[in-house]
Amino acid sequence: MMLLSIGDQVEPGAYELHSRFNRVVNFTRGQELIALVDEDIGPGPLNIVLRGLSSQERRVSSALLRVSSNAVAFDNRRFSFSEGNYYHSDFRPHNWDRRRFRRNLVFFGKLLVATAPAHSLAFLLNNRRIGSFRAGFERAFVIRISQGVHQVFHDDLLGGIEILKGCGVGLTPSGDDFVAGLLIGVNMLQKLHHRNFQNIIDAVLQTAVGENLFSNAFLTLAGRGLLFGRMKDLIEALAYEGKNSIRAATRKLLAVGASSGADLGTGFYLTVLRGNRMMARWAEAVRTGGGECRPCHIGVQTPGKRWAQERDGWSTRTLMCERGAA
Numbered sequence: 001m002m003l004l005s006i007g008d009q010v011e012p013g014a015y016e017l018h019s020r021f022n023r024v025v026n027f028t029r030g031q032e033l034i035a036l037v038d039e040d041i042g043p044g045p046l047n048i049v050l051r052g053l054s055s056q057e058r059r060v061s062s063a064l065l066r067v068s069s070n071a072v073a074f075d076n077r078r079f080s081f082s083e084g085n086y087y088h089s090d091f092r093p094h095n096w097d098r099r100r101f102r103r104n105l106v107f108f109g110k111l112l113v114a115t116a117p118a119h120s121l122a123f124l125l126n127n128r129r130i131g132s133f134r135a136g137f138e139r140a141f142v143i144r145i146s147q148g149v150h151q152v153f154h155d156d157l158l159g160g161i162e163i164l165k166g167c168g169v170g171l172t173p174s175g176d177d178f179v180a181g182l183l184i185g186v187n188m189l190q191k192l193h194h195r196n197f198q199n200i201i202d203a204v205l206q207t208a209v210g211e212n213l214f215s216n217a218f219l220t221l222a223g224r225g226l227l228f229g230r231m232k233d234l235i236e237a238l239a240y241e242g243k244n245s246i247r248a249a250t251r252k253l254l255a256v257g258a259s260s261g262a263d264l265g266t267g268f269y270l271t272v273l274r275g276n277r278m279m280a281r282w283a284e285a286v287r288t289g290g291g292e293c294r295p296c297h298i299g300v301q302t303p304g305k306r307w308a309q310e311r312d313g314w315s316t317r318t319l320m321c322e323r324g325a326a
Contacts, residue, residue, distance in 0.1 A: 001053055001077075015034055038053040047087070070082065105238060121178055122266055130142055166215070174263045176218070180215075233249045
């Protein structure tokens with residue numbers, strides 16, 4: 001095995017073995033989480049990327065992983081690293097074109113509708129996708145997610161976050177992934193427009209963090225605008241590249257988990273689509289307490305009702321907003 005990169009949020013110390021998954025071995029120190037991952041998983045703020053891990057992950061027997069300022073050690077093996085091995089997880093926009101970004105964002109939304117996994121939250125963008133949810137639990141899931149997202153963007157930001165919190169199944173439930181995408185979107189908007197939305201981020205995080213170690217780690221990173229490689233690649237493609245790059249970055253993001261990448265992308269997309277007008281409403285709602293805000297006609301698709309209207313070339317079956325995008 002060879003160390004390829006180490007995340008910029010991996011702190012020196014001793015970490016205990018927590019769990020193993022396909023191409024991933026997780027270690028913890030209290031509530032801190034770091035992971036050994038194969039290069040196919042890629043870099044992240046808490047990832048230590050090892051080439052060849054996929055063939056040896058089951059052989060990682062050490063109950064302890066030690067990180068120093070220049071090495072990672074486990075199983076009597078030591079992997080040195082230097083400053084050049086650090087993965088930098090923040091996004092720093094420069095010379096971005098607002099019109100290009102809007103066009104790219106619209107294209108990303110269409111890719112989500114067309115290519116996201118069947119049981120992802122992309123049904124929020126197009127009602128036709130709801131047909132994939134057939135069982136009783138699945139239908140209840142669709143209704144609860146729809147209610148939560150509708151509240152987030154219409155009536156009660158923090159009440160909607162509370163509904164989404166922990167909603168779904170899997171290592172990180174879909175509702176948590178959506179909220180992480182929302183937080184990444186808020187962070188991106190404040191960087192792109194040189195604004196301060198920290199009060200929104202803090203309020204959402206305080207509501208969203210629960211008992212799930214993995215969700216908590218991802219939510220906290222999202223709240224700080226720290227991105228894993230596939231999400232950072234997508235954002236950079238949206239800001240600076242064209243359709244081919246966005247298509248490739250979206251394909252890689254959608255390959256994360258059963259639906260985690262798509263759920264994260266949906267939360268990010270809907271938030272950035274709202275732009276600064278929604279941020280202003282959320283900031284005022286958080287400032288005055290309770291999280292309530294005046295409705296914004298965003299057109300989130302829900303079973304039984306559509307809030308949509310023709311605008312800017314969008315189909316009436318697709319989520320729309322009569323407000324401007326980022």
